[in-house]
Amino acid sequence: MSQTVIDKAKELARVISLSPEYITMRATEDAAGQDESLSAAFAEYNELHRQIEEISLQREPDFDQMDALTRELEEVQGKIRQQPMYQALQQSRKAFSAMMAQVNGELSAVLNPNGTGGGCSGSCAGCSGCN
Numbered sequence: 865m866s867q868t869v870i871d872k873a874k875e876l877a878r879v880i881s882l883s884p885e886y887i888t889m890r891a892t893e894d895a896a897g898q899d900e901s902l903s904a905a906f907a908e909y910n911e912l913h914r915q916i917e918e919i920s921l922q923r924e925p926d927f928d929q930m931d932a933l934t935r936e937l938e939e940v941q942g943k944i945r946q947q948p949m950y951q952a953l954q955q956s957r958k959a960f961s962a963m964m965a966q967v968n969g970e971l972s973a974v975l976n977p978n979g980t981g982g983g984c985s986g987s988c989a990g991c992s993g994c995n
Contacts, residue, residue, distance in 0.1 A: 876967075880963075880964075880967070883963060885956075885959045885960040885962075885963040886960055886963075888956045888959065888960075889956040889957055889959070889960040891956075892949075892952050892953050892956040892957075893953065893956075895949065895952075896949050896950065896952075896953045899947075899949040901947060901949075902944070902947050902949050902950055905940060905943055905944045905947065906944065908940050909937065909940045909941060909944060912933055912936055912937040912940060913937060915933055916930055916933045916934060916937065919933070
């Protein structure tokens with residue numbers, strides 16, 4: 865493998881790590897990790913998920929109990945999605961993913977010049993490129 869390619873990959877990674885999208889995403893992830901309300905909601909979600917999994921592994925699962933826990937899980941999931949910090953986290957991840965899709969599109973355009981002409985548009989509708 866060419867050392868030049870590796871060096872350029874490291875340089876690209878360094879430049880990406882300095883991008884506003886990456887910096888914002890990391891800061892938002894850190895803030896979300898410190899958010900007590902969000903952390904408590906995720907802990908509750910994880911505990912309910914663990915209980916559902918435990919019941920499903922039983923020889924004769926209690927489907928009524930699983931249904932009740934699943935409804936609780938969905939309620940907690942809804943509460944998580946309503947939290948401003950979670951919304952900020954999702955938005956920052958979306959912005960970073962969009963930037964990375966552009967980067968990957970540029971790489972694809974150079975590596976596959978006779979391909980679809982520019983890589984991923986971000987919409988999977990009618991696309992079979994990732995399969």
